[in-house]
Each structure stands twice: as structure tokens, then as C-alpha cells.
Amino acid sequence: MIDTTSFWIVTILLGIGTFLIRFSFLGFFGGKELPGWLLLHLRYVAVAVFPALVTPLVLWPDATGGEIEPARLLGAIAAFAAGFRFGVVAAIVAGMGSLWLLQALL
Known part of the structure; x- marks a missing residue:
């Protein structure tokens, strides 16, 4: 098992990463026609x-x-x-x- 600090660092970084992946598509192309x-x-x-x-x-x-x-x-x-x-x-x-x-x- 990993320690609590490492767990929360990885969890927060993964959350930021998934937000950026979704934002890269929706934020840049959300108002435009594909x-x-x-x-x-x-x-x-x-x-x-x-x-x-x-x-x-x-x-x-x-x-x-x-x-x-x-x-x-x-x-x-x-x-x-x-x-x-x-x-x-x-x-x-x-x-x-x-x-x-x-x-x-x-």
C-alpha cells in the first residue's frame, strides 16, 4: 500500500489531468462547429x-x-x-x- 500523502498527491494530479484532457476538447472547441x-x-x-x-x-x-x-x-x-x-x-x-x-x- 502507498502512504496517505502519496495517495492524495496522485489523486489530485490525476484529477487535474483528466480536467485538462476534457477542457482541451470542450474549452477550445465548445463554441465552434466541428x-x-x-x-x-x-x-x-x-x-x-x-x-x-x-x-x-x-x-x-x-x-x-x-x-x-x-x-x-x-x-x-x-x-x-x-x-x-x-x-x-x-x-x-x-x-x-x-x-x-x-x-x-x-
Whole structure:
């Protein structure tokens, strides 16, 4: 463990760093219209981040010791199908609902 002083120094520096990262985008470009090519690329950020967060939890879950579990795989397929058709909120609801249901049944 680190000592209390080091912890608070690191915490404050990280807080300042994340503020500056966000301010660099919002503070400088907040009142200006972004170019069309940048807006086009920003549309794909959520599409790239969401699967990157979910895939390791489906394919190598810590809860099963890294083994693929059919309930998780089927839940991910249900989430993908619902998200493809209805959007992000439906993907989350369908994925979690089917995962919980399949885990209760299996």
C-alpha cells in the first residue's frame, strides 16, 4: 500500500489531468462547429467502445475462471440482435435479461 500523502498527491494530479484532457476538447472547441469529417468519425466512438468493454467479459469471464459460458454467449448474441434492431438501451435490457434468465435456468 502507498502512504496517505502519496495517495492524495496522485489523486489530485490525476484529477487535474483528466480536467485538462476534457477542457482541451470542450474549452477550445465548445463554441465552434466541428468539421464534418471529425463529426463523422466521432459517431463511431460508441460503436467501438461498447464491444471493447463487453467482449472480454463474455469470452474470458473471471466468474467462470476464463471458460466460455453458454449463458453469457447467448446473452451477448441477444444483446447484439436487439442492439442492431432497436438501439443501445434495448441491447442492454435484452442482454442482461437473457443472461439472468439463462443463468437461472442453467
